[in-house]
Amino acid sequence: MWLLGDDALERSTVVANCAMNRERSLSGSNGYGRELGLDVMAELTDRGARSACVRWLDLCCGSGRALSEAVRLAADGARGARVEIVGLDLVDHFVADSVPPELQLVTGSVTEWVPDGRFDLITCVHGLHYVGDKLGTLARAAGWLAEDGLLIANFDVHSVRRADGTPVGRGLTAELRRQGFAYDASRRRISRHGPGEIRLPYRYLGADDKAGPNYTGQSAVHSFYEHDPSTSPACRAGH
Template sequence: MDHRDLRLLDDDALERSSIVANSDMNRERRLPAYRRELGVDVLALLRGADRVVRWLDLCCGTANALFEAAHALGDRAEIVGVDLVGYFAGPPRPPGLRLVTASVTSWAPDAAFDLITCVHGLHYVGDKLGVIARAASWLTDDGLFAANFDVRSVRSVRGVRGADGAPAGRRLTAALRANGLDYDARNRRVSRRGRKEIDLRWSYLGADDRAGPNYTGQAAVVSYYAVG
């Protein structure tokens, strides 16, 4: 299907969609979910530093896991959670924890992070590649970025096949790896160790919120790009 035959939504329209602005979907997770979904033991990683560490969780949901980490780490950590819906747990909010109601496609931090995570949040984001690139640029020199990401949720302007006839997923995987990102196809994860400016040269066109369930079994968003 040609992208011109689709009703592609811009970010403002997408964020008003019932698929995206949903306070019930994938939101109650606690710290063990980060090890299960991303392979990251948050407390072990942050406790291993000999200084105050910073953790950013994108699409943080109720932020239950962030509350747990803030209580466990105390003044040894600064933790920031960002979520579109803003349906956060608490109060009271522990010192060192800041929760922000904002779109992850437009919000930006004021300092670098040692750990940036996004558990299943990219499924509901329009410009997924833009968020991945921006997150990589927010890392400290030895920081870790890890997120659930399915390359099949990204399409070229010609649908499921790229302009050269290769499947878009394979082409995108190659582009991610060429830019220093690790993509785990089996577990559908993207990651990066250390700050890097990413230039994928895929231009975001808009998103389709009517794509139906993805591999998680929940309705998700498919994003369309023109490939330069």
């Protein structure tokens, strides 16, 4: 099987033309609340009651429509706290409306982009389906969380494969849980509270953009890894 590196994958029509998040809103049948099981505005409001500034990062944000909605709602709902929102997407198809100073929309790759600080909330609505190094992205995002920050994303563990094409399966979910993530297999959501230095014992090999539809019915990307115990915390500690 011919696997794609990040540059080739990001030029793939499956990834570049992905319409999953283009017009997604905060609420409704296709909104962030339904897909993540989280009321984003309630989360920001609650955190705003305890902090002077609340920061939200949305990975693979599409047009940024939901983020624009959040900025408008935050003025009334954050209880006086400043809400800063950053949206990152591979394709520059952002909403055409003028962007307020509280919202930053960035064109870039989730595997390369580096933020300028930590975040109280990090979300990724169905975006990981189109990322090559899914595990590396989760590990990086965990390091961007504030001390009591929350990371939540749609994640299909079935899309993470061994070099021979078989799913990594329960061994991966067990390792993710061991390193502080929670995984809801029935809803295909992964979450984490608080930052951490994540060292998963897998080495990324490349991606397959011809994997076909996943559970959403949309074409997605399979990510391939080989087991590499030398990257695990126990091995690095000499155990």
